[in-house]
Amino acid sequence: MRAALQQLRISLTLHYRNKMALIYGYLFPLVFLLAFYVLYRHERVVLARHMGELLTVSVLGGACFGLPTTMVSERERGVWRRYRLAPISTAMLVLSVIVARYFILITAGLLQLAVALGMGMPWPQHPFDLWIVFTFVSFAFIGLGLVMAMMADNVPAVQALGQCIFLPMLIIGGIAVPLASLPDWAQHLSQFFPGRYAVQALQACVAGPGLGTTRFDLLALLIIGTGGAIAGAKMFRWDAQQRFARRSGKAWVSVALISWLLVGTLAEYRGRLAASARPAPEQTGQTAPASGTAPAGTTPPSSGTNPIANRQATPKAITLSDAEKKAAGRSTQPPISPPDGSSPAPKQTARAEKTPPAKTAVPEKPSAKTDTPAHPTVASWQAVTLADIERDLVFDRLPSDSGIVTPIAPDEEDPDPDTADHLRYIQEMLPSWQPGKVSDPVQRVRNMLYVAAVPDVEQLPIERFAPQAVFYQLQQDIPKDQLIKVLYWIALHPTDGDDKAVGELWALRFSNDPVDLEQTRERAAIYGVKLLGRLLGKLPRGAS
Amino acid sequence: MPKVIVQDLQKRYDDVLAAQGVSFEVEDGEIFGLLGPNGSGKTTTLECVIGLRQPETGRIEVCGIDARQHPKAVKEKIGAVLQTIALQDKITPREALTLFASFYKRAAAVSGLIERFALGEKADAPFDSLSAGQRQRLAVALAFVNDPELIFLDEPTTGLDPQSRRDLHAEIAKMKRDGHTVLLTTHNIDEAEQLCDRIAIIDSGRIIASGPPRDLIAASSSAQNVLLRTATPIDRDWLAQIPGIDDLTCDNAMITFRTTTPGAALAALMQIVHERGVEVVELHARKARLEDVFLALTSDQPPQ
Numbered sequence: 137m138r139a140a141l142q143q144l145r146i147s148l149t150l151h152y153r154n155k156m157a158l159i160y161g162y163l164f165p166l167v168f169l170l171a172f173y174v175l176y177r178h179e180r181v182v183l184a185r186h187m188g189e190l191l192t193v194s195v196l197g198g199a200c201f202g203l204p205t206t207m208v209s210e211r212e213r214g215v216w217r218r219y220r221l222a223p224i225s226t227a228m229l230v231l232s233v234i235v236a237r238y239f240i241l242i243t244a245g246l247l248q249l250a251v252a253l254g255m256g257m258p259w260p261q262h263p264f265d266l267w268i269v270f271t272f273v274s275f276a277f278i279g280l281g282l283v284m285a286m287m288a289d290n291v292p293a294v295q296a297l298g299q300c301i302f303l304p305m306l307i308i309g310g311i312a313v314p315l316a317s318l319p320d321w322a323q324h325l326s327q328f329f330p331g332r333y334a335v336q337a338l339q340a341c342v343a344g345p346g347l348g349t350t351r352f353d354l355l356a357l358l359i360i361g362t363g364g365a366i367a368g369a370k371m372f373r374w375d376a377q378q379r380f381a382r383r384s385g386k387a388w389v390s391v392a393l394i395s396w397l398l399v400g401t402l403a404e405y406r407g408r409l410a411a412s413a414r415p416a417p418e419q420t421g422q423t424a425p426a427s428g429t430a431p432a433g434t435t436p437p438s439s440g441t442n443p444i445a446n447r448q449a450t451p452k453a454i455t456l457s458d459a460e461k462k463a464a465g466r467s468t469q470p471p472i473s474p475p476d477g478s479s480p481a482p483k484q485t486a487r488a489e490k491t492p493p494a495k496t497a498v499p500e501k502p503s504a505k506t507d508t509p510a511h512p513t514v515a516s517w518q519a520v521t522l523a524d525i526e527r528d529l530v531f532d533r534l535p536s537d538s539g540i541v542t543p544i545a546p547d548e549e550d551p552d553p554d555t556a557d558h559l560r561y562i563q564e565m566l567p568s569w570q571p572g573k574v575s576d577p578v579q580r581v582r583n584m585l586y587v588a589a590v591p592d593v594e595q596l597p598i599e600r601f602a603p604q605a606v607f608y609q610l611q612q613d614i615p616k617d618q619l620i621k622v623l624y625w626i627a628l629h630p631t632d633g634d635d636k637a638v639g640e641l642w643a644l645r646f647s648n649d650p651v652d653l654e655q656t657r658e659r660a661a662i663y664g665v666k667l668l669g670r671l672l673g674k675l676p677r678g679a680s
Numbered sequence: 681m682p683k684v685i686v687q688d689l690q691k692r693y694d695d696v697l698a699a700q701g702v703s704f705e706v707e708d709g710e711i712f713g714l715l716g717p718n719g720s721g722k723t724t725t726l727e728c729v730i731g732l733r734q735p736e737t738g739r740i741e742v743c744g745i746d747a748r749q750h751p752k753a754v755k756e757k758i759g760a761v762l763q764t765i766a767l768q769d770k771i772t773p774r775e776a777l778t779l780f781a782s783f784y785k786r787a788a789a790v791s792g793l794i795e796r797f798a799l800g801e802k803a804d805a806p807f808d809s810l811s812a813g814q815r816q817r818l819a820v821a822l823a824f825v826n827d828p829e830l831i832f833l834d835e836p837t838t839g840l841d842p843q844s845r846r847d848l849h850a851e852i853a854k855m856k857r858d859g860h861t862v863l864l865t866t867h868n869i870d871e872a873e874q875l876c877d878r879i880a881i882i883d884s885g886r887i888i889a890s891g892p893p894r895d896l897i898a899a900s901s902s903a904q905n906v907l908l909r910t911a912t913p914i915d916r917d918w919l920a921q922i923p924g925i926d927d928l929t930c931d932n933a934m935i936t937f938r939t940t941t942p943g944a945a946l947a948a949l950m951q952i953v954h955e956r957g958v959e960v961v962e963l964h965a966r967k968a969r970l971e972d973v974f975l976a977l978t979s980d981q982p983p984q
Contacts, residue, residue, distance in 0.1 A: 142782035146775060153770040153806075214766030218822075220732060221762075222783035223755040375732075 139224055140232045147236035151206075161202055161240055165194035165248045173255060183257040185594065185649055188339030190252075191245050192273065192311050192331055198241045199277035200301055204285035204294045207233065212290055212376045220374040230369060234278055241274045242267075258650050262346035269341050269350060273334040276357040279364020280330070283392045286371035305331040314597070328400030330360045343649050352406065356399040363395025517578055517625035522672075525624050531669040535662065542592055542662045545600035547677070555597045559605060562587070562598075562644050566609045569644060571637035577614060581622045582660060583637035584610050589659035590641055590651055607667050616671060623668040630661035681744065683708050683830050683861040684729060689738030691724050691885075698724040699735065700885040706830075706863050711856050713876035714865040717978055721885035722865040723763065723834055729863070730760050730832050743829055756785060759823030760832040765815045769808040773799045773818050776807070777825055784826035797821040797851075813844035820851060831855055833864035837871060849875060873970045883978045893970050903938040904965050905972070908949065910934075911959035918956065922948040933961075 151157050172186050210216055219229060253259065260266050280301070288294040306312040308322040310332035315323055326332045337353035340346060347354075370388040514524050537544040545551070551559055566572060571583035588606040591599040610619060626632075635653050642648055669675030684706035691699040698721045706712040714722040727733045729740055731751040740747040747754045767776055774790060781787035794803050797817040802810055810818065816836070823831055833852070837845040852875055855862050866872050872879050873893045880890035889896055903926070908914075916930040925937040925945055939945040942965050953960060 139782045142779050146771065146779050149775070150768050150770050210768065214762070214764045215768055217732065217764075218762065218766050219783075221730060221755060221760050222780060223752040223785075224783050225752075 140228050143229065143232040144236050144239075147232060148239060151236070151240060157202065157206070161198055162244050162247055164197060165190070165244050166251055168193050169248050169252055183252055183255060184260075184343045185339070187249070187252060187257070187260070187342040188335040188337075189311055190248060191270065191338050192334040193306070194244050194248055195241050195270070195273050195277050195334065196302060196305060196311070196331065198244060199237065199274065199281040200284060201294070201298045202240070203233070203237045203278060203281035204288060204298070205291055207282075207285035208288050208294050209291050211285075211374070214376070216374045226369070226372050226374075230282070230372065234282075234365075237278055237281070238271070238274050241278075242270065245270055258343070260342045261344065262341040265347040265350075266338065266341035268347065269337040269354065272354050272357040272361070273330075273338060275361035276330045276334065276364070277361075279361040279368060280392070281364075282368025283364050283371070283389065286368055286373060287389065289376065305329050310335050324404065325400075327403040328396050330357060330396070330399075333357050333360075333399070352403070356403065359399050360392075360395050363392045363398075367392040514625075514628075517621050520621040520624045525620070525668070525672070528628060529624065529665060529668070531665070531674045534666060534669070534675075537666070540595075542588075542603075542659055542666065543600045544603045544666065547604075549600075551601050552597070555601060558598050558645055559601045562602060563605050563608075565644055566605060567612075569640070571640050572609065572613070576633075577618060578622050578625055579633045581610060581614065581619065581664070582626055582633045584613075585626065585660035585663050586635065586637050586656060587641065587644060588663045589656045590638060590646060592659045592663075593651055593655045594647075594649065596646070603663055603666070606663070607670070610667065611671075620668060620671055623664040623671070626664045627661050627668065630657045681708065682706060682741075683743055684712075684863060685739065685741040686725070686729060687739040689725060689728055689735050689740065691721075691728055691733060691735045697885050699728065699738075702738070702882070702885070702887055704880045704887060704890060706861060707878075708861055709856065709859060710877040711852065711862040711864065711875055713872040713879040714863070714882055715867070715869065715872045715876075715879045715974065716865075716882035717867055720867075720883045720978075722867075722882050724885075725882065726832055726834050726863065726865050730758060731755060756826065757828060758830045758832060759826060759828035761816075761819045761823045761834065761836050763834045763838065765819045767807045767818075770806045772804045772806060773810070773821070774803045776818065777821060780822050780825045786826055788825055788827045790825075793821045793824060796824075812839060813841065813847070816840060816844060816848060820848070828860070830861045830863070833862065835865055835867070837866070837868065869969075869971045869974050879970075881974060881977055888977050889973070896973050897968055897970055903940050904942045904967055905936065905938055906942065906945065906949075907936045907962070907964040908934070908953075908960065909962035910953065911961055914953075914956075914958060918952050919949075922952070 151161070169183075169190055172190055173183055216229075249260070284294060284297050284301070288297050308318060308326055309329035310318075310326045311334075315326060315332065318326065333353040333356040337350040337357070340350050340353075367388045367390075370391070371386070514520055535541040537546070550556070566584075566587065569587075571586075572580060574580050574583065584606050588603040590596075591602045614622070635657065638651060638653065638656060666675060670677050682705040684704075686705070687703045689699050689702040690697070700721075702721070702725050704712075704714075714725060716722045724733065728735045728738075729742065729747065731747060731754060735748075742754045743757045745753050745757070771779075774794065777790045777793055781790055794800055797820060799814065799817060799821060802814055807815070807818075820836075823833075836852070837848055840848065849871070852862060852864070856877075864875070876893065878890065878892050879896070880887045881896070882888070891899075906925075910933045913932050914930065914935060916928075919925075919928060919930065919935065919937075922937075922945055924941040925939045928937040929935065937945070946965060
């Protein structure tokens with residue numbers, strides 16, 4: 137025991153004296169984190185949705201590159217041969233190596249998590265579960281690293297072998313590329329890789345239901361880790377010249393491979409593919425997220441960044457062409473025409489709009505920081521005129537439909553089969569979705585726009601297609617002239633009304649992950665202007 | 681009772697028999713040398729004895745323990761310095777000694793080892809900053825970390841400068857004075873002759889001679905070696921009349937030969953030189969050394 141502790145202490149001490157090891161072990165995971173943060177548009181909640189991938193990449197790198205590189209380089213230079221002269225067992229040496237590596241991995245994971253939290257990522261929903269799952273993930277990949285260390289004769293061989301495992305695992309193993317976006321064959325293949333189970337289990341603890349839904353993932357990781365550990369121990373060699381401790385050593389690689397095959401076969405047998413590639417209704421419907429779960433410490437966006445409000449002191453007049461006026465269906469001073477009996481009285485609507493947001497961390501009104509009010513003469517949404525729209529809104533500053541913010545797929549584009557299934561479901565359910573039927577037309581439109589905005593904020597595969605369904609449904613439900621006014625009103629009052637409808641999206645098969653409400657409201661307003669532009673003929677329909 | 685008994689040791693690497701029927705014994709308190717050219721099998725033999733390699737056949741007993749059956753028990757009683765001094769770059773001598781001391785049931789005080797092997801200045805310096813001599817001293821200190829009964833040294837002075845070599849020779853001699861038994865391998869004949877009580881000459885995986893160096897020399901031949909260097913070349917034909925000489929070589933102005941009758945041979949040689957008016961630059965006549973024995977024995981072995 138004394139020897140194992142000394143060995144552990146020296147392993148860690150030497151690791152922390154090695155600059156390259158520190159760079160690979162601690163800096164690279166942070167680089168991955170920052171890369172994800174940038175790639176996913178600096179969105180903090182989305183970061184939580186990718187934490188499983190980030191932690192898996194860290195463990196994979198540390199266990200499949202760091203561990204075998206250290207072991208093979210020490211063996212190559214004869215350090216282990218020197219150890220072998222001492223009366224210590226193979227098991228003691230391997231155990232201390234494993235424990236040291238686990239400590240390195242868990243500190244790297246904690247650092248990564250701490251930095252992510254510093255960036256504003258919500259606190260993991262199940263921290264204790266996360267530690268348990270992280271231990272399983274570490275065990276699985278350390279087992280794999282041991283096998284690699286025993287197979288590779290030198291450090292370049294470790295790098296080559298590591299790439300052979302690392303890259304497929306990243307691309308088709310469910311680590312760097314979302315499973316749902318992979319072709320069918322790749323999704324089946326990914327079930328034979330440990331990366332998929334690592335990501336799923338970790339993610340379930342960061343922003344999901346926790347350990348309860350990860351039993352198979354943990355079993356898979358346990359089987360793969362055990363297979364690797366047995367194979368690694370049986371293939372163990374103290375000496376670089378000693379190919380394998382026994383002549384049958386190489387055959388033990390098959391134990392590791394069999395564990396992967398076993399897990400993949402079990403997963404296929406259990407039909408896990410369909411269950412995990414798309415959100416399961418029973419999971420998404422467990423609890424709707426409270427809209428007040430927006431990350432603490434969020435700051436309101438600068439009003440100057442609002443892409444839709446015309447902030448010019450003397451706004452350039454927008455002259456509607458005849459066609460545009462026709463498209464708008466109204467004269468430049470459209471009469472107020474209550475759509476139907478179900479619509480609330482304007483006074484009630486106004487009251488409803490004046491209700492302060494129920495939740496925290498909502499952004500300030502876009503005009504709050506401007507000296508000149510953007511809508512000085514518009515008292516209520518019913519009083520909106522085309523002149524107001526022309527004065528206050530510009531359509532050429534909108535984000536492109538083909539961009540990453542508020543994207544809209546062109547009409548001719550077909551979604552992939554899974555997304556198409558989800559889209560059909562939304563289209564079927566949207567007419568009866570309760571938040572889309574509230575009496576206040578402004579809140580009703582706002583709620584419907586959330587259906588487009590949330591997938592955009594969360595960068596879901598359906599983000600480019602949901603707006604079409606929402607636009608269609610809004611035009612079905614609300615008369616055009618009223619819809620134009622409401623959309624204008626929402627564009628200039630993105631923070632008004634409530635956002636409870638975000639918590640009802642589970643009924644449309646969206647996950648119950650927490651969502652950044654500030655961004656959701658901003659995106660809803662932008663989508664509103666995009667629809668408004670289409671209604672007014674200022675933006676082409678189905679523009680790409 | 682011998683500290684080491686090796687009987688009929690056999691070790692094969694693929695098609696090559698690195699040790700074939702090696703047998704020897706090392707007595708308590710002596711310095712025993714395995715002497716042989718590179719690739720002769722001496723390191724393989726030593727590594728089989730200390731448990732780094734598994735022989736195919738043979739009996740190995742160390743400190744009265746069957747080393748093949750109980751390698752861990754043997755390792756508690758021995759210390760070894762391998763050819764390559766292998767430690768991590770950033771480990772310090774103090775950390776290395778502390779780590780290795782933790783591996784043994786009985787361990788010497790680390791501070792005492794640092795002092796004994798003159799590592800005080802570099803005790804907390806990384807291994808990659810040590811000189812070759814300091815590394816070798818650390819390697820020897822590591823071999824003493826468990827206060828062993830028996831020390832194995834595998835070509836311990838290879839790569840050392842003369843001063844470091846001399847220091848290590850002194851340290852090995854001290855080991856014997858302190859009551860340790862030492863088994864070393866070397867291809868340095870002078871080192872073996874100087875340090876070892878007994879040697880075994882090994883070639884092509886076989887022990888071809890063993891015993892105290894002086895006995896090996898005495899047993900090999902009573903001939904003396906003669907070397908003559910002259911100012912001008914000597915014709916080889918002039919030397920044909922010298923009685924009782926063997927292995928004559930004539931290289932321009934230098935001749936060598938062996939003779940069992942040095943008085944008659946030298947008198948005849950001097951007469952020839954005098955008659956031909958050749959000036960003598962250098963003349964040596966000496967008895968055979970271990971090197972001569974070694975070369976004579978190893979050159980006679982048939983190729984394997």
